[in-house]
Amino acid sequence: MNIHEYQAKQLLKGYGAPVADGVPVFQKGEAEAAAKKLPGPLYVVKSQIHAGGRGKGKFKELGPDAKGGVRLAKSVEEVVAHTNEMLGNTLVTKQTGPAGKQVNRLYIEDGADIDRELYLSILIDRTVGRPAFVVSTEGGMDIEAVAEETPEKIFTLAIDPEAGVTAADVKKLNEALKLDGQAAKDGETLFPILYKAFTEKDMSLLEVNPLIVMENGRLRVLDAKVSFDGNALFRHEDVVALRDTTEEDEKEIEASKYDLAYVALDGNIGCMVNGAGLAMATMDIIKLYGAEPANFLDVGGGASKEKVTAAFKIITADPAVKGILVNIFGGIMRCDVIAEGVVAAVKEVGLKVPLVVRLEGTNVDLGKKIINESGLNVIAADDLDDAAKKIVAAVKGN
Numbered sequence: 001m002n003i004h005e006y007q008a009k010q011l012l013k014g015y016g017a018p019v020a021d022g023v024p025v026f027q028k029g030e031a032e033a034a035a036k037k038l039p040g041p042l043y044v045v046k047s048q049i050h051a052g053g054r055g056k057g058k059f060k061e062l063g064p065d066a067k068g069g070v071r072l073a074k075s076v077e078e079v080v081a082h083t084n085e086m087l088g089n090t091l092v093t094k095q096t097g098p099a100g101k102q103v104n105r106l107y108i109e110d111g112a113d114i115d116r117e118l119y120l121s122i123l124i125d126r127t128v129g130r131p132a133f134v135v136s137t138e139g140g141m142d143i144e145a146v147a148e149e150t151p152e153k154i155f156t157l158a159i160d161p162e163a164g165v166t167a168a169d170v171k172k173l174n175e176a177l178k179l180d181g182q183a184a185k186d187g188e189t190l191f192p193i194l195y196k197a198f199t200e201k202d203m204s205l206l207e208v209n210p211l212i213v214m215e216n217g218r219l220r221v222l223d224a225k226v227s228f229d230g231n232a233l234f235r236h237e238d239v240v241a242l243r244d245t246t247e248e249d250e251k252e253i254e255a256s257k258y259d260l261a262y263v264a265l266d267g268n269i270g271c272m273v274n275g276a277g278l279a280m281a282t283m284d285i286i287k288l289y290g291a292e293p294a295n296f297l298d299v300g301g302g303a304s305k306e307k308v309t310a311a312f313k314i315i316t317a318d319p320a321v322k323g324i325l326v327n328i329f330g331g332i333m334r335c336d337v338i339a340e341g342v343v344a345a346v347k348e349v350g351l352k353v354p355l356v357v358r359l360e361g362t363n364v365d366l367g368k369k370i371i372n373e374s375g376l377n378v379i380a381a382d383d384l385d386d387a388a389k390k391i392v393a394a395v396k397g398n
């Protein structure tokens, strides 16, 4: 789950990180009062969407010559003018895709006098199985380009979870970022603060780009992107409260209501599978036979008929889906429950695309009987290989 920049900054401020003063704005009429709460004379008006690259982004409605999604303003009047131009329009950035994202919230922030822009993030480094800091002196711009063109300018430091951020770690990070004097002292307090927030809140990514050295020599978190581990949300009600569903895929929101592990993908074969490993294998074999899955979906072990029905409805509601593959290996999950769920869903919403069903395991005979007696137009398959071939052939029309 992702949150907005202003929410991430509020959260980090609670841990003691240095962030600028700022006020979120949801309506055009709120801009003047928001700006007046800030010291001035420099303000920044920042689009709040769940995507980066906002500064270099372009508003669809405003044409190529208009300013981007992060704008400096030198007066309250300018803040108001930018707000009126930006709010409600669609911002296209490198990360939004060509459709862009509608800007429904702005963040009016105190402007900083920037000396240097640095990059800092914390993530889980799977190669060593530990949280790691990734830092670079080349912040503010496209870090992917830095990684590709000048990888020596990126420094990675894994943290021992038992020890946390040690004095030796701080020294290495300060050196890598070329911080000294007051900035290095700020680093000494900031790095452990960010690490604490990352671990306590079960983040999967905490990215500060840029982290700045100001002209007065102090550090400040100027941008903040935070993602949380969805599987740990149950223990963070405060984080769940920050969720902005208007930023999320509708199908994924619906799936999360039923506690389904669902991820929307770009292909045209909808998949309903039990077990994450089998779901991955199913996607792989669809690709092997030359097609692409429309989604990842693990209905889980003890799914009810209602849950299966909901899952099937989510798949069929996706206009990109040109065929469906149900692949169940019943262990804890019973094949008859899957069959009942599929039949109930089809009765409700109909079935306009080919459906291949492969059932195996607990109550398989009963499951097959339910499907056969339902009168559904189902293509039966014996095993995974057979099922994948049949659905790919059906979708390709041969």
Ligand code: ADP
Residues within 6 Å of the ligand: 020, 044, 046, 051, 052, 053, 054, 055, 056, 070, 109, 110, 111, 112, 113, 114, 117, 140, 141, 209, 210, 222, 223, 224
């Ligand atoms: P994005 O990464 O989505 O483009 P950022 O928050 O990083 O958005 O802003 C882009 C750039 O705008 C920053 O690299 C920085 O140069 C400038 N900027 C952002 N916030 C401020 C601020 N409060 N004061 C001064 N400049 C800012």
Ligand code: MG
Residues within 6 Å of the ligand: 052, 053, 140, 209, 210, 223
């Ligand atoms: Mg940024």
